[in-house]
Amino acid sequence: MSDKQEFTSYSAENGLKSLRADCEQCFGLCCAALPFSLSSDFAMDKAAGQPCHNLQENFRCGIHTRLRESGMRGCTVYDCFGAGQKVSMVTYGGADWRQAPATATRMFEVFPVMRQLHELLWYITEALGWPAAEPVHAALAAARDTAEQLTLQEPDALLELDIPALRQEVNELLLRASELVRQAVRKSLKPAPARQKNYGRGADLIGARLKKADLRCVSLRGAYLIAADLSGADLRGADLIGADFRDTNICGADLSASLFLTQFQVNAAKGDAATRLPGTLVRPDHWAGMNAH
CATH class of the missing domain: 2.160.20.80 (E3 ubiquitin-protein ligase SopA)
Structure with missing residues (x-):
């Protein structure tokens, strides 16, 4: 096989689209749910569940174009793997935490759980696009389907998930996929x-x-x-x-x-x-x- 055949995730590219952040479809969850501390990455302290004072009424950042200059470098690094829009538009059906304040605490707790599920889905989807990992494709596809179904659960069920156990189970498959691909690529590279x-x-x-x-x-x-x-x-x-x-x-x-x-x-x-x-x-x-x- 050529290098391109070994490396390119043809089928994975479309599958990864839904795992990219879409801030237009999110209720500013990363700006409200997550904590951060005064550091080289953040110009202030913020508690979990406390909306950032830069978050506007339309859930957009008021200093988005100058985050780094404003000492908020950490915001330019963060990526939610599309968990923000999933929680906003699927888990909570488009009802934001300002319209329904009673949902805010639980929504903010669900967001980091969803992010971990979407991160796993990113890795699984990528591995499914590698031809050399075909021996574990069936197991990976099953893991993908399971993880996707978990993301569709109600908030209470999401918060009861054993994420570390799920990550360990999926990681065994990802490691095997990695070994298969690296072995195949190592043989194809010239010079070796x-x-x-x-x-x-x-x-x-x-x-x-x-x-x-x-x-x-x-x-x-x-x-x-x-x-x-x-x-x-x-x-x-x-x-x-x-x-x-x-x-x-x-x-x-x-x-x-x-x-x-x-x-x-x-x-x-x-x-x-x-x-x-x-x-x-x-x-x-x-x-x-x-x-x-």
């Missing part, structure tokens, strides 16, 4: 990847110097890549599920065919016009004007 270090799950790579590193097909699952230098690195086929990309330099890096990369990770990193991303993700606006090295 150099002998690579085996990074364990949760590897401490904070501040690591990996500029122009050959990281094709390596597992960086759950790795701490905070402020690491991955500029110019080749991460095609690398498993990046759960990797911490806060302030990671990926300028000029090739992540076009990495596995399980999310918009949240991309938003948290520092990239530029030369950074190559999968077609399912978008280049953050705050990358504009960055140097390619």
